Amino acid sequence: MAANGAKLEYVVIYFHLSDGEQPKFPLFNSHFPLQVVEHMKLMNLVQQLIETNQKGSHLSFLQSKVLFLNILEEIILLMKVKDYQNIASILTYIQENFTKNITVNDIANEYNLDRRKLCYVFEKRMGVSPLVYLTDLRIQKSKMLLRSSDFSIKEIADRVGYTDYFYFSRVFKKVTGLSPSIFRKQMN
Structure with a gap:
């Protein structure tokens, strides 16, 4: 994402080193x-x-x-890092199924991987664990829904894969520093 909230297309990084370096x-x-x-x-x-x-x-x-x-x-x-085989398909799986109540074990089972191996490879490639990635994806989608819809917070929790509204509120506040209702008020 770009600083203004628009989608980031690409970044070009230029830097200069002295000839000796x-x-x-x-x-x-x-x-x-x-x-x-x-x-x-x-x-x-x-x-x-x-x-x-x-x-x-x-x-x-x-x-x-x-x-x-x-x-x-x-x-x-x-x-x-060379161990990337399944990461693209795992990312696709997470993005297509985050609205369901999936867990890291579900993802590992889907790809016939040991949970620890999945976490290791995923974290090496992505910089975060599968759980952090899944949580961040859910929170980003819920922020979008809080800004752009009239759904209740309970409905939004359901739409982003949380069956427990109170747990969703705790996770949302932990990640953003604001409760979902306060976040919505500040965005409107």
């Missing part, structure tokens, strides 16, 4: 696509960089530099 960094002259939306940690770092860079203060310049270096580090780590 270039041989130390083999990725410097490389061009490669990286699906940011598939990696939550990287997506959050890019979002923080965009927001921090817009502040324009001397402190935000230093913070932006640190965030940029963190992004580069994350990209390099992602290039090294």
Whole structure:
């Protein structure tokens, strides 16, 4: 997501190294696509960089530099992780089934994986556990419904895969810092 709430199409990262430094960094002259939306940690770092860079203060310049270096580090780590076989289909499965009351065990069973193996591979590729990814997806969808619909909070909880309205409210508040009803009031 871009800072203004629009969908982020792509990000181009340019940086310059002195001639003496270039041989130390083999990725410097490389061009490669990286699906940011598939990696939550990287997506959050890019979002923080965009927001921090817009502040324009001397402190935000230093913070932006640190965030940029963190992004580069994350990209390099992602290039090294080779165990990606099922991640794209697992992401599709989660996105198609998050409205159901699925669990990490359900996802592991769907792909005939041990739960620990699924969590390890998923976290290496995505930067977060499958549960955190699923929770974040549900909260993002519920925020959209809170902003754009007249559904009750209980109905929204049901629509994003939570059968227990009170549990949904606790998770929503833990993630956003606001209860669903206060979030809705602030958005309207």
